[in-house]
Amino acid sequence: MRGQKLGAGLIAQSQSALPPFMLHQPTSLGVAVALARQHPEAVIAAGCSDLVAQFREGLEPEVLISVRRIKELRAISNNAGVLRIGSLVSHAEGSRSPEILSAVPALAAAWGSIATVRIRYRGTLGGNLLSRRYRYEMPVILAALGGQMQFQGGDVEALPVSSLWDRDSLRDRNLGNAGILTAVAVDTASLLWFGYERSMRPVSTVSLAVRKDPVAGLTVSAVCGSEYRQPFVLSHTAEATDIAELDPVSVGGVLAAQLPDEAGDYAGSIDYRRHLVGVLCSRLLAQATGNKGKDSQP
Numbered sequence: 001m002r003g004q005k006l007g008a009g010l011i012a013q014s015q016s017a018l019p020p021f022m023l024h025q026p027t028s029l030g031v032a033v034a035l036a037r038q039h040p041e042a043v044i045a046a047g048c049s050d051l052v053a054q055f056r057e058g059l060e061p062e063v064l065i066s067v068r069r070i071k072e073l074r075a076i077s078n079n080a081g082v083l084r085i086g087s088l089v090s091h092a093e094g095s096r097s098p099e100i101l102s103a104v105p106a107l108a109a110a111w112g113s114i115a116t117v118r119i120r121y122r123g124t125l126g127g128n129l130l131s132r133r134y135r136y137e138m139p140v141i142l143a144a145l146g147g148q149m150q151f152q153g154g155d156v157e158a159l160p161v162s163s164l165w166d167r168d169s170l171r172d173r174n175l176g177n178a179g180i181l182t183a184v185a186v187d188t189a190s191l192l193w194f195g196y197e198r199s200m201r202p203v204s205t206v207s208l209a210v211r212k213d214p215v216a217g218l219t220v221s222a223v224c225g226s227e228y229r230q231p232f233v234l235s236h237t238a239e240a241t242d243i244a245e246l247d248p249v250s251v252g253g254v255l256a257a258q259l260p261d262e263a264g265d266y267a268g269s270i271d272y273r274r275h276l277v278g279v280l281c282s283r284l285l286a287q288a289t290g291n292k293g294k295d296s297q298p
Contacts, residue, residue: 021061027069032180033153039063040154040177046088047124050131065180073126073182078103081189084150087126087181091115091138094125103188110141110196110207126181132164137205139164140225141196143233144207147184154179162223165230192218192243193288197280202227203267206280210246210288213237218246220285222255224277228265234258234277244289252282 024042026032036042042063045051051059067073073088078099085094094100095112114137115123128138129149139161147161155177161184193210205225213219217239225231234255240246256278264270285291 018055019060022063023066024064025066025069029070029072029152029180029182032065032067032070035065036153036179039065044126044130044180046127047090047122048127049119049123050127050133054131067180075183076100078188081187083186083188084183085125085186086183087124087129089125091120091123091125091128095120104145104186104191104194106194106196107141107145107186110198111138113196113198114138125184129161129164129184130181134225134230135202135227137198137225140205140223140231141207142184142186143231144209144221144223145186145191145194146209146211146221147186149181150183150185151179152182162231162233190214195284195287197284200276200280204273204276204280206277206284208281208284208288210243210285217241218243220246220251220255222277222281222284224259224263224273226263226265226267226273228267229263232259232263234281244291246285246289248282248285248289248291251285252278252280255281 024035026035036044042065043051043059043061045064045066046068067088070088073086075086076089076097076099077084083100083103085100091111091114095108097108100108112120114120125138128136143162149159149161151157151159159178190211191209192212194208196205196207198205203226206222208220208222211219211221217237219235219237222234223231224234236251236254238246238251256274259270259274259277261270263273268276
């Protein structure tokens with residue numbers, strides 16, 4: 001037998017258990033924000049499907065704030081060209097939301113394709129993002145859409161979803177003192193098309209969005225994900241006035257060429273990954289443009 005931390009009693013040498021921690025379960029966002037400011041080191045819990053895995057990996061929180069009872073964090077709205085999705089929205093809820101189906105139907109379809117049925121009903125948008133695991137798909141999907149994470153009670157008010165992989169700006173796994181993630185906002189006013197390709201998962205996934213450029217032309221944004229490497233953001237501005245003018249193969253090649261050498265790994269060399277991403281981007285752009293030209297094989 002051995003003793004546990006903080007006087008939690010004895011436990012067999014072959015077993016492990018969490019030491020005692022303080023649990024807060026606020027029912028309003030205001031109280032949760034106040035608790036986050038009072039306990040900046042606290043772990044924020046939502047659906048807890050990933051939190052259990054973190055416990056097994058050695059996480060030992062002293063303070064845990066469960067936001068699951070806060071109804072404000074489940075809201076979804078689409079106003080003035082901005083789709084706002086609450087951080088507590090589950091994968092199942094997001095995939096069938098009338099607001100999302102109306103604003104970006106391909107986002108709802110992509111959301112409904114991830115994970116397993118059990119996880120889709122338990123896992124939440126906020127947990128999927130803030131876990132910062134390469135194999136989770138919502139960061140890849142929302143980064144291509146230019147999603148902005150909105151926070152309260154911490155050092156920042158907003159961060160792009162793509163910043164989840166920026167080690168220089170984020171101090172640790174729990175985003176330092178970011179506070180409570182309340183929602184993710186997506187600008188839909190300039191969005192022309194969005195699609196998600198996961199047929200080559202876990203080796204590679206690609207999400208792609210086409211927007212009107214504020215200056216001129218069209219901007220194609222793609223995010224390449226993998227179960228083994230951090231996602232990479234790719235972008236190209238084309239001199240085109242209509243989405244049908246885009247050349248799927250050409251633009252797909254330009255995007256794939258931006259993959260850095262570090263994207264290669266034991267699952268595929270960088271040359272293979274660039275080829276694969278080029279094919280997946282071209283497939284998505286062919287859907288966007290209606291150009292069903294020749295399609296290379298991965």
